[in-house]
Amino acid sequence: MTFGPFNDPRPPPGLSGMPSPDGSFRPFDDEGGFTPAEIEGLAHACLESLEAALHRVDGWRQAGRCLEAIYLDALAPCARLLGHWWSCDISSFAQVTIASANLQRLLHRLSAEFCAPGADQPLGLSLLLATEPQAQHTMGAFMLAEFFRRHGWRVQLLAPHDGEEVLDHLRRDWFDAVGLSVSTGRQLPALRQLLPRLREQSPNPRLAVLLGGPLSGLDPAALQSLEVDLLGSDARETVKLLSQLINARKN
Numbered sequence: 001m002t003f004g005p006f007n008d009p010r011p012p013p014g015l016s017g018m019p020s021p022d023g024s025f026r027p028f029d030d031e032g033g034f035t036p037a038e039i040e041g042l043a044h045a046c047l048e049s050l051e052a053a054l055h056r057v058d059g060w061r062q063a064g065r066c067l068e069a070i071y072l073d074a075l076a077p078c079a080r081l082l083g084h085w086w087s088c089d090i091s092s093f094a095q096v097t098i099a100s101a102n103l104q105r106l107l108h109r110l111s112a113e114f115c116a117p118g119a120d121q122p123l124g125l126s127l128l129l130a131t132e133p134q135a136q137h138t139m140g141a142f143m144l145a146e147f148f149r150r151h152g153w154r155v156q157l158l159a160p161h162d163g164e165e166v167l168d169h170l171r172r173d174w175f176d177a178v179g180l181s182v183s184t185g186r187q188l189p190a191l192r193q194l195l196p197r198l199r200e201q202s203p204n205p206r207l208a209v210l211l212g213g214p215l216s217g218l219d220p221a222a223l224q225s226l227e228v229d230l231l232g233s234d235a236r237e238t239v240k241l242l243s244q245l246i247n248a249r250k251n
Contacts, residue, residue: 034074042078046099115149123152129179130158147235163194183212
């Protein structure tokens with residue numbers, strides 16, 4: 001198994017502090033050059049409208065910030081911040097739903113340009129990326145898929161009803177890797193039953209298996225006993241490590 005650097009479970013910026021996994025409170029650091037005020041400003045822009053969010057991102061780009069940095073260090077923390085506002089009753093469910101929808105629309109608006117380098121230089125590698133079964137929130141998986149596409153991968157993003165639907169797609173096509181999102185420990189019993197079947201039923205005998213999602217950042221130890229090839233890190237690092245693993249198996 002290969003381990004990438006796990007997502008830092010720091011709370012997102014935008015408030016004076018939020019509880020860390022041990023229950024304590026700690027201050028925020030800047031995320032990749034974006035200040036807490038900037039990320040909070042994006043969250044408020046998403047509450048306002050898609051156009052307001054686009055205007056803020058356009059301003060960052062005109063100031064010289066690249067799309068990868070904006071994806072990783074602004075959009076992803078913004079999504080976490082919106083979730084925190086809802087869990088702490090700072091914003092209503094309706095407000096967070098609207099803001100999250102605008103953030104998702106912002107990602108779709110940037111998608112063609114973000115993925116263009118991969119379309120120009122395809123690697124010939126393919127990934128089946130599945131969210132948690134019946135998931136309501138798919139932004140994290142969508143963003144990871146974007147990074148793989150940007151780096152030349154062909155990606156099929158699946159929001160399955162259950163594990164059987166993942167297996168059905170896996171049997172129908174050739175994939176170099178399959179990635180599964182894990183949100184909570186409640187998924188682990190079903191996951192332990194599903195993982196051996198992925199390799200058994202795939203037409204690719206060298207199928208690589210990736211696990212990621214919220215649990216990989218909050219409690220990576222819970223996933224380390226599972227027989228997978230890679231536990232997800234941040235999106236850029238995950239693409240790098242999985243590409244290296246697949247190429248090593250082919251050579």
